[in-house]
Amino acid sequence: MSSIPSVIPASVDTARMANAIRFLSADAVEKAKSGHPGMPMGMAEIAVALWTRHLKHNPTNPHWADRDRFVLSNGHGSMLQYALLHLAGYDLSIDELKNFRQLHSKTPGHPEVGVTPGVETTTGPLGQGLANAVGLALAEKLLAAEFNKPGHAVVDHHTYVFLGDGCLMEGISHEACALAGTWQLGKLIALYDDNGISIDGEVQGWFTDDTAARFRAYGWQVIGPIDGHDVDAVDRAIAEAKKDTAQPSFILCRTVIGKGAPSRAGTAKAHGEALGADELAATRKALDWPYAPFEIPDDIYAEWDARAEGVALEAEWKRRFEAYRSAEPAAAAELLRRLAGDLPANFADVAAKLVAEANAKAETVASRKASQYAIEAFAPAVPEMIGGSADLTHSNLTLWKGAPLLSGAGTGRHISYGVREFGMAAIMNGLALHGGFIPFGGTFLTFSDYSRNALRMAALMNLRVIHVFTHDSIGLGEDGPTHQSVEHVSSLRLIPNLEVWRPCDTVETAVAWKLALERKTAPTALALSRQNLPFVPRSDAQIAAIERGGYVLAESEGGAPQRILIATGSEIGLALAAQTILAGEGIRTRVVSMPSTETFDRQDPAYREQVLPTEVPKIAIEAGATALWWKYVRGNGNVIGIDRFGESAPAPKVFEFLGLTTEKIVDVARRG
16 A cells, blocks of 8 residues: 655645645634634644645545544634635635635534534534544554455554643543544544633643543553654654554644744634734744735745546555455455445344334333343344443343454454443544444433533534433432432433434334434434333334324324323323323313424424324423423423423432322313
8 A cells, every 4th residue: 555755855845735724724813803713823833744745635536435534623723624625626716715714614613524524523522523533543443343344444544633731631532532442443543722811821831631641541552742843843743643552642842833923822812812903014024924914925836736636546556455355355345335324235124123022022121121122132233233321231231142242353343331321422423524434422311411412522523423321300219319310311402413302112212213323414312211111012103103203102092082191101101090080070181292302393393283282281290301392392282391401219219209290191181
């Protein structure tokens, strides 16, 4: 395999190449009157070294499977990445740079995957890009171990990440980087912008970590400190990092924020505001840059242009892949299928069998156990599924029979993340971003708070990741209010593009898992019980209707319903018991199961009206916050839920104390 040369020819004026980044960044921020010029100006030479002599990429095809991945974890410096993409020849015009931070531009305030060609992940919330990079590197290592054959290295690329002080202050950096060392991610290389400045000023007052010692303790190779403004020094450091395939590498680059700005360089003023016309003019003079805003000389464009080299690199890989396809046709086809995100051809049959068996067995089990049944069925048939748990495997039941545990050798499909919920969620995002995997991970629902921002980022990035949240309500019982989820299901439903399912039995759980795996461009959260939930018999039509998010589970007898009980999860059993009592009193009652409000809300108005006719009084029942349920009641009924924290006691006692009982439902329904 050919590689990009690691020595910069003497004929190349790297200072002018770096200054092209500086002024494109500073000019764009100045025009927008918004943004962060300091980091791009301070990391310009680091970018020159990486992007011109090490980064394997093809600007004409940003989705080339074996490209190196570049992550800008300190995403506030987004203009650095936009300048690089523009200069290298990606489909990012100078007009887009002029349109920085404006509505519908390809240059939003922070990098967004799917918006800007060449951006690998959405960054800005500090530390998460670094954690995504760990997931990206893990995906490369696992795919290489599975698909590369003797003489055929078709998965062989690095993950590079730029990061700053803020990324390392965030706790998620510890969670993710400790795992990267344990997993021996030798193709992960981090370049640290060690400029000693954050928004509030010099960081020595609040960030005095021995960063090098910290990363050595994680099991990383640490290189430096080096002069981050010496392109040759950075080039040599990256070359050294690439030689160590057993450890991730951390390169400490000493830099000056806002390098080149006479009065702003090295100060917090350079971090997050435009330089201003006078300072920008002074910077042009200081750096001998006689060009107008957004003007780049042709010779500099020529030095940066990576298109021809990128095309050649991808063409070489394609030749090698064709040789691989000839020698290993089944493996090649499987790799391409997985990278495309397509499910196996027999997926529908596997799903149908699972649902049919769940219906036939009619088991009364906890929905966390029903989830494990689904994993047991799908994991052998869907090899891209990679599961795990944040130290709660045998509580979340995310392990399946014969699941190989992840090892430092780069094999395995079950990950023990340790007590690292946030790190787990962000690493899962990286696995999904890379392609070839459908990650799922488990913890208690109440601990979704720890990982919430990574869930939000998955939804923003349209990623197929699955969160298995067990112990989903006051049904947790004796562990008490610290662990009893009350507001969590409702709060997760507020995240756009996140599909939340709270199934009531084995059949609904099987359907929820099926849909989660099929949902190619969005994440799913499963809220699952610790306690057993009664099986509910259904017709084939009702089973099919589960996929609509809400459906009539038990129709009223003797005529049209006079009341409708809407429930989810563990409260379905209460609603069905109440229906029986109300029927004995002559009150015709329909029970609607609504395991996914988001899915139900997407149905056409006629279907929603058919399930929940406006004129019939409704009572919504869920062991959680009530606010979101009033839209289904629509002023004609009531909501029974919990708008306070729980209590420590056996689950039945807690349900009784907090009013989640059949008797309470019947009493409310009698009153209409």
